[in-house]
Amino acid sequence: MAQFYSAKRRVTTRQIITVDVTDLDPFGQGVARHQGKTVFIPGLLPTERAEVTLTEDKSKYARGKVKRRLNDSAERTAPRCPHFGVCGGCQQQHANVALQQRSKSTALARLIKHDVNAILSGEPWGYRRRARLSLNYQPKTQKLEMGFRKAAASDIVDVKQCPVLVPRLEALLPPLRECLSELQGVRSLGHVELVLADNGPLMVLRHTAPLSAKDREKLERFSHSHELAFFLAPQSEILEQVTGETPWYLSDGLRLTFSPRDFIQVNDGVNQQMVTTAIEWLDVQPGDRVLDLFCGMGNFTLPLAKRAASVVGVEGVEALVAKGQENAERNALHNVTFFHENLEEDVTLQPWAKHGFDKILLDPARAGAPGVMQHIIKLAPKRVVYVSCNPATLARDSEALLSAGYQIQRLAMLDMFPHTGHLESMVLFEQN
Template identity: 70%
Template sequence: MAQFYSAKRRNTTRDIITVTADDLDPFGQGVARHQGKALFIAGLLPGETAEVTLTEEKRQFAHARVKKRLTHSPERVTPACPHFNVCGGCQQQHVSETLQQSSKARALARMMHQPVDEIISGPTWGYRRRARLGLNFAPRKQSLQMGFRMAGSNDLVDVHHCPILAPRLEALLPALRDCLSDLHAVRRLGHVELVLADNGPLIVLRHLAPLSEADREKLERFSHSEQLSLFLAAESDKIAQLNGDAPWYESDGLRLSFSPRDFIQVNDAVNQQMVARAIDWLAVNAQDRVLDLFCGMGNFTLPLARRAQEVVGVEGVAALVEKGRENAARNGLQNVTFWHENLEEDVTRQPWAAAGFNKVLLDPARAGAPGVMQHILRLAPEKVVYVSCNPTTLARDSDALRAGGYQITRLAMLDMFPHTGHLESMALFEKA
């Protein structure tokens, strides 16, 4: 009879063991070895020795908790946020920025079987230009909670400071809390989104019941006093502008407008470098026909179109395609075409697929791009730039390109989310 392994937790010993970490995983956990297994220990840094107890044991690895740290790494720093270790937003504020970046680069190199040529980074504090804060009225305290989820929980951490937020957004938190607490609908609020556009901040308030005229007036006064744009979301998929201007940001000298709910990279400094590096790696010139897959609203597409003969962008979200077309027209770019197509389906029959492209860029979501890899090989471009937010799917899709005669000639780690476990990267593939 076949036997199947169950991933249920095994009984773990409560005995204290002494281990020394020799690596750091992307989530800020020290990695040690014990009885032939990898042992992941929250809060322990490479080179540190500690007495630990096992909390979870599986066939290939185990987790442990520090009982007593015996040595102290010079890479250990004091977290800047008072909510660290409670809030689930950051995992690595106790780790020096140098060690954060080098450990992520080593992890990427191991997964890709390829050395990392470059670490692309920006400011490590105040970098986040977008955030969503949950809202919950606590009946016992008769007060509004506003913040992020606790690590491993749906409970809210009542956040008063967030040093990774753009300073202008962090400065809004006290006044925003006061304004929302004063609404009659305070018990029926869902969340609030904060976005810093180049033309100023905006907020999107999700409310679960209709707002009274008095509440709308309070919100409008708040938006005027704080000089921000205000949008209301009575439904999860619809927003209505109450006050202010439509948001936009600049990239490569272009002005890109966007809806408050549209995806934009939250780290502007790294995004600007990432776009510039992609253009450089592709060596785009006036004879090139470039294909941009999973193009969004044109973060790469439009800067590429400034240099290429023609650019085609393909995206699965209709609203982003429409926004890309608007931005192309607004910036006077007539050599770019956007297509709304599902790139997880058979792409060979899609209208854009028959055209010849000599260079390709793709920037898929976490699931990667398995549906288009074989078609990219059929196009046989000179160069392919793959921008990834998930190294696991990048490694998988890279195998298809390597099997088709391409090799990685450049690999960069993007420090898009300092102090967190996110590992983003970009790779250049060229014909071997």
């Protein structure tokens, strides 16, 4: 016999407290202390006092929501984007750039246990050369939503502007919305990607049903009138180039062609500084053998090859390996070779590793490179530069090198994504 239970709804009264904020965490949350407990409050800045409603109360920390701000920090600034606070893209537009960089640098120094020696930064606005906008047709209103996801939700924020996008891409938003809204197949659109390559903008349109000839013609006319390359993606693994040239960008003066699906650094200005600084830190000499792990299509590998005797790039994605080799040939670099390997396996056993390496650079994804660190130690390079998009995994992986006798010589905070909670960095390790 089945039994059914009706749980009584628990009614709670949310506590209201007054706090003084002392810090800003890397994610743009104000940090305060209350009754010996750390409280995180989005929207507050250091030196600000506020009445806060607790939304989560754990044994070691709590989270709160601002009920009333009692004063303003001198470092508070008016958000430039009208969607700030709703859109999940930016978390720190209410803080000036100096405070953002200071809070991220402090958090990085605390994690890595080393002072930040440099901050690599560029323009804080109009820096983002890539964006993916979700599309959703609303039958009730007969309107197409185009934008980014809400903070902590799957709903779409229907954006009219985005000041962190490079101006050329931001200017495309209104006419692109109008064009897509008028398509017969508007109900079968998934998302649209915009990328600004150095030879012009491109657009990738994901659609889940075949486009009519009329829709296709309209999209082609749009691409010609706005001088952008146009790609269709009828399935996630299929990409059809309809108009325009193959996109490319410059890295250290070298031309790197790429597919719209390939990873490229979103912030071109900081990327150029990052490549230059990494090369300087490695102190690449004409006789050096250099290894670039997680090399992608050669963002670091090819500039390194301009200066070293030989360079090996290793990557886990086969398509990027092919693209890297193609870019080496296009730039007449004959001292660099790319290999497709599973970087969790011992790469020191590969034939290309038998002569060792003088310098190593690695640029892993957010998960870091825990399986690779012992292999790097075995290769015993004089210098290692680790480029990281996750300070927590960088701190973990650094322990292996420090235990093996390497020392941190330089630490940089890379302000790759101003106004967001993303914290990127770069470390130079050197043998004792």
